Amino acid sequence: MNIHEFQAKRLFAQYNIPVPDGKAVYSAEEAAQYAKEVTTDVAVVKAQIHAGGRGKAGGVKLAKDKKDIAVYAKELLGKTLVTHQTGPEGRCVRKLLIEEGIAIAKELYLSLLIDRTYSRPVFITSLEGGMEIEEVAEKTPEKVIKEYIDPSVGFQQFNGRNMAFRLGLAPEIIKQFIAMAGNLYRLLTEKGASLIEINPLVITKDNRLIALDAKMSFDDNALYRNEDIKALRDLDEEEELEIEASKHGLNYIKLNGNIGCMVNGAGLAMATMDVIKLAGSEPANFLDVGGGASKETVKQAFQILLADKNVKGVFVNIFGGIVRCERIAGGIIEAAKEVEIKVPLVVRLAGTNAVEGLEMLRESGLNLEVASDMWEGAQKVVKLVMGSV
């Protein structure tokens, strides 16, 4: 789960990580109201969406005059912001963060995340802040500093010093940096975050270290431990179809391709996506209907699949181990009664009651093709979709 910058900054404040003074607002009137409280000459109006790259896309405005705060607020609210992270459809701006302006002397980069390969948290920091860290890592990898933390002992002062010295920070900044790193570590571990990213982390002209931006992601499986974090979920920022799928206990992730996949088991679902790519197309989704799928969940899954306008063909790939193939067939037939299937459908059923399932599908009169293995199925559906565009 991701949260907004203003929410992450509230958590930062709770953990003594310095952030600019500011307020989240939902309307131009509220923005104008807050403008009266701003004490600095310059204020910053920032679009709150779950995506980075807002600065370049016009989602971060510097208001040099207090009156401009409401003007920019009006301009941004309701606007669809397209950044390199939102995809071409962009994101609608519903909230803003108004902040007091900071006089920046230097922009750095600092993040803390879980490195799955090494099974431990790692800090990543660089003097090259404000720009994309991926680009820095690619062009000048020597400018990216990593500090691994041993989770059995946790963050130690020397970890902070290692980073501060390698960055070459001035003595008055080093202490603040070490304290900040320690606080970030506490925040990550106590709240079950998988990533905290500060880009830019700034050194101000009066030598203070402040988090100017804040991004946080949480491990969904740890959300039960922190009700306060769970409450930060913003459904406006999530894919509608994914929310619908989660209500039915389905593991559905929307992707950008045009072949809808209905599969049981995460491993088979991943393999199915690979095989679709291998056959020359792209999957429209990841969908694992699970082992205990009932006719009802299959029906829901099928409807969610077809609700995606990009879907130009569907590949059902089921290996009946725990799940029984006739239930899958029943679910598809039920779903087809409610939504017309206008795209090619290829079905591969194997395992428990596969023969019965295929028989049911055949008798239903549905327009579909049967495949005897997944490679044949993937090739068939890709060919049908290519032929229909």
Ligand code: GDP
């Ligand atoms: P992002 O583009 O979505 O990552 O949004 P950021 O929060 O990183 O803001 C983009 C850029 O706006 C930053 O890199 C800063 O250069 C600038 N910016 C944000 N807040 C301030 C501020 O208080 N003062 C000044 N001078 N610049 C700011």
Ligand code: MN
């Ligand atoms: Mn940023």
